Amino acid sequence: MRRRARFERTDVPTPSPRRDAIAVAVIIVVAIASILIFSYCYTRAESYAHFNDPDLEDARDNQHTPDITALSASARKVDGIDTYLVLTRSEDGSSLKWASIFALNTNNGMMTRAELPVDLAISTNSGTTTLSALFASNGGPDCVVPVSDVASIRFTHIMVVNHNFWDLLKTYCNTPEDQAREIATSLRASITTDLSNRSADDMLSQFHTGDAGDVAGVSYTTAEGASGSTINALELNVALGVLTA
Known part of the structure; x- marks a missing residue:
């Protein structure tokens, strides 16, 4: 009985012994890329989580003119000045560490900053108290209108920030803007504000241009009183560039 000869076909590709390994490697790369993209998107979304805060929006809108x-009879308002009340929380978030006002001249990009006494005497419906006491008992939003009244400034926007905000801001301002994306994400995450996402990004860009992290505080008169510190609102406004005397 004749045995049939066996021939190997040369027109059929031979499976590579590394095919499975390559497939596994591709799956791993795709999985890692997906995780990184998800992580970036989640982190970015989280950084905007405390914007458009409704309590701060209400506080902003309830300020008096x-x-x-x-x-001063001769005082005049300077056009194109945006003011930001910045209340800095302690590390555990329970108390007020600093209170600051930023003034941004939208015409020329110049910035000024003033520090408010944390024991600033303010008036509420319940009577006279201090800024730090009101912050500790009621939180940032309830401080906006009383501070606005004492400072004679209707704040354009309000920010309640974490204790690390200022270090992040300084690092952000000292980093080229095209390289500051990661820092900007951390900076946004440290802020609770009435600002929208787009407005906050515009603000941070303006802060970067104006080198807000290194702006020195202006000088104006403060005094200690029985119920807390008092301020000279006219001097404050003129020093910030909000008013001309």
Whole structure:
């Protein structure tokens, strides 16, 4: 009986012994890329989580229009000045560490900053108290209108920030803007504000241009009182560039 000869076909590709290993490697690369993309998107979304805060939006809208003539008959408001009340929380978030005002001249990008006494005497419906006491008992939003009244400034926007905000801001401002994306994400995550996402990004860009992290505080008169510190609102406004005397 004749045995049939066996021939190997040369027109059929031979499976590579490394095919399975390559497939596994591709799956791993795709999985890692997906995780990184998800992590980036999640981190970015989280960094915007505390924007458009409704309590701060209400506080912003409830501010009174300052009576400039009560400060000085010759005082005049400077056009194009955006003001930001920045309340800095302690590390555990329970108390007020610093209170600051930023003034941004939108015409030329110049920035000024003033520090408010944390024991600033303010008036509420319950009577006279201090800024730090009100912050500790009621939180940042309830501080906005009383501070606005005492400072005679209707704040354009309000930010309640974590204790590490200032270090992040300084690092952000000292980093080229095209390289500061990661720092900007951390900076946004440290802020609770009435600002929208887009407005906050615009603000941070303006802060970067104005080198907000290194802006020195202006000088104005403060005094210690029986119920807390008092301030000279006219001097404060003029020093910030909000008013001309």
